[in-house]
Amino acid sequence: MTASWRFSTLGDRHRAMGSQLEDWSGMGTAWTYDKDQEEEYLAIRTKAGFMDVSGLKKVHVIGPHASHVIDRATTRNVEKIKPGRSTYACMLNDDGKFIDDCVIYRMGPNSFMVVHGSGQGHEQLTQAAIGRDVDIRFDDNLHDISLQGPLAVDFLQDYVPGIRDVIYFSHIHTTLFDKPVTISRTGYTGERGYEIFCRGQDAPEIWDTLVQKGAPMGIIPTRFTTLDWLRAESYLLFFPYDNSEMYPFENEKHGDTLWELGLDFTVSPGKIGFKGAEEHYRLKGNERFKIYGVKLDGNEPAEEGAPLLKDGQQVGVVTIGMYSSLNKHNVGIARMPVDCAVDGTVLSVKNESGEIRCIAHSMPFYDVDKKRRTAKG
Numbered sequence: 001m002t003a004s005w006r007f008s009t010l011g012d013r014h015r016a017m018g019s020q021l022e023d024w025s026g027m028g029t030a031w032t033y034d035k036d037q038e039e040e041y042l043a044i045r046t047k048a049g050f051m052d053v054s055g056l057k058k059v060h061v062i063g064p065h066a067s068h069v070i071d072r073a074t075t076r077n078v079e080k081i082k083p084g085r086s087t088y089a090c091m092l093n094d095d096g097k098f099i100d101d102c103v104i105y106r107m108g109p110n111s112f113m114v115v116h117g118s119g120q121g122h123e124q125l126t127q128a129a130i131g132r133d134v135d136i137r138f139d140d141n142l143h144d145i146s147l148q149g150p151l152a153v154d155f156l157q158d159y160v161p162g163i164r165d166v167i168y169f170s171h172i173h174t175t176l177f178d179k180p181v182t183i184s185r186t187g188y189t190g191e192r193g194y195e196i197f198c199r200g201q202d203a204p205e206i207w208d209t210l211v212q213k214g215a216p217m218g219i220i221p222t223r224f225t226t227l228d229w230l231r232a233e234s235y236l237l238f239f240p241y242d243n244s245e246m247y248p249f250e251n252e253k254h255g256d257t258l259w260e261l262g263l264d265f266t267v268s269p270g271k272i273g274f275k276g277a278e279e280h281y282r283l284k285g286n287e288r289f290k291i292y293g294v295k296l297d298g299n300e301p302a303e304e305g306a307p308l309l310k311d312g313q314q315v316g317v318v319t320i321g322m323y324s325s326l327n328k329h330n331v332g333i334a335r336m337p338v339d340c341a342v343d344g345t346v347l348s349v350k351n352e353s354g355e356i357r358c359i360a361h362s363m364p365f366y367d368v369d370k371k372r373r374t375a376k377g
Contacts, residue, residue, distance in 0.1 A: 096279025097255025
């Protein structure tokens, strides 16, 4: 295992399933298991699966100036977030370039939790807190088990009263298997799902109970990287794997604009004053590339980082690809020139095995109207 400074209490469970615990964001994470990954993908799409996403960083922002700090650090108007609700947001640097995304949870009038990935979210919040009446606390005791799929709510309703009333991007404080938890109607799969935030000392028992009680419904544990298959279909970006940090421009600093990534919707209408705001607005219309989908012929998926060609010349790169035996499509997320990001543009992907014809295609490829993840009742 790569040396890590953060540790999940579920590490022994992952090792027992064959994981070597690869490092992600400083935490040993289950990138592999000794079983078929397609089984995990199909479980989440047709039944449900659960995974340890405790490598996400949880930061509590508490105090009279908490709203100000988050307002400065992120693209969202936090005063629009009611207690018990959450929202997806981005963070930018002074150049107006993307450095992290996050979910902002409002726990109370002056209490928030910001959950982010491997970018600079914690540092951004800490910087915005200088000189303010606020406490910033990084919380690695709080673990996160993500239960995703169409049967997730059917399973939870037997243990959590009112779970069907928890709407998309809201959360409740409750108990699960007699353990105190916060259950959030969020996820990263394109399915109706829930994130179970629990204490580290409770995570193994919750995990083991999910294994035992979920099995009769076909609900199974899944590795972290199964998210790649799900996100490719559902247009969910994963920093830095879709970004210029991984695919740099020559003679330019790392960093992509929200206009290029298709994340400009995360800026609350009319909002100013957040870090990088002036440059963000100035850069509109100056896109060097666009994140866009590709749909390939056949069933050989695009390799991660495969060159994207037009008329035999490389014009971009495919950041993630997958073939779905369930949905019978071969799709991927790509970085391509703006003039190629039009449905039907003929391109090709250069895998090690050879070229595969593809066309540019808008995203998401799966549940285009997002009715599954937002379903009520």
